[in-house]
């Protein structure tokens with residue numbers, strides 16, 4: 516801004532300010548966000564705020580991951596001729612960074628001792644992470660569709676039930692990858708065909724650089740999901756040992772049974788065939 520004396524003075528210049536005045540707090544809906552931590556314990560257990568905050572942060576990142584993985588899937592479904600494989604790859608690279616944050620975030624919750632967790636743990640039953648709809652949506656969208664998880668959910672709202680049913684219907688990231696293979700003329704009708712096509716891709720990276728890069732990005736996503744499961748179960752054993760879970764499962768025994776899950780077994784098998 517130029518004053519009468521010709522000197523430029525520091526001032527807050529408004530730009531693009533139209534209609535209602537946006538503020539930091541109103542844009543980010545902070546009144547709602549910061550009023551969403553309600554403790555169950557009474558008198559309040561000191562560590563329950565951390566427990567709630569961590570879970571809410573996870574759910575926000577799950578929402579972001581669903582947004583990114585869905586867009587990557589759609590870009591891949593259009594095949595190589597869609598011209599957006601670079602975009603899928605770009606988004607999957609972001610997905611990996613977020614997933615690393617999710618694994619590292621366990622460290623924060625692990626600063627809680629088992630004694631401090633037990634101050635409010637009994638108040639949580641029958642709630643449990645098992646009921647995280649977005650976590651299950653991510654598994655389904657990635658390729659691990661298992662309708663039995665929907666049947667085991669308790670207390671789903673109608674909207675949540677619909678979201679899960681839709682995820683069971685719609686194409687997965689793996690379906691989208693098969694569309695990419697077909698779009699470059701590689702057969703992907705059966706597992707054997709997919710494996711043979713992947714050997715072709717792996718042995719001719721000059722020709723198939725984009726497809727190979729996407730396969731590696733899927734494998735990275737799979738590996739990071741496995742890292743989260745492994746990190747979570749170790750934290751669980753540190754917190755509750757071999758006790759059963761508030762969600763009614765055997766606890767760490769159940770969680771360990773999920774460690775071998777692979778979203779893309781054919782991409783892992785390929786390693787033995789190269």
Ligand code: HEM
Nearest residue numbers: 573643644645647650751754755760761762763764766773
């Ligand atoms: C003190 C910390 C934690 C403990 C002791 C714990 C314990 C457990 C247990 C025992 C289960 C098995 C289900 C049950 O019977 O309850 C479970 C499942 C689960 N938890 Fe946690 N958890 C903790 C923190 C977290 C955090 C921070 C998240 C992040 C969202 C999370 C997400 C999940 C998910 C998604 C499942 C379902 C896993 C599956 O079905 O494969 N948990 N947890």
Ligand SMILES: N[C@@H](CC(=O)c1ccccc1NC=O)C(=O)O
Nearest residue numbers: 639642643644645759760761762
């Ligand atoms: N299932 C845990 C409790 C727990 O961690 C939890 C409880 C309510 C909402 C989310 C949770 N997080 C992960 O399971 C337990 O058995 O101690």
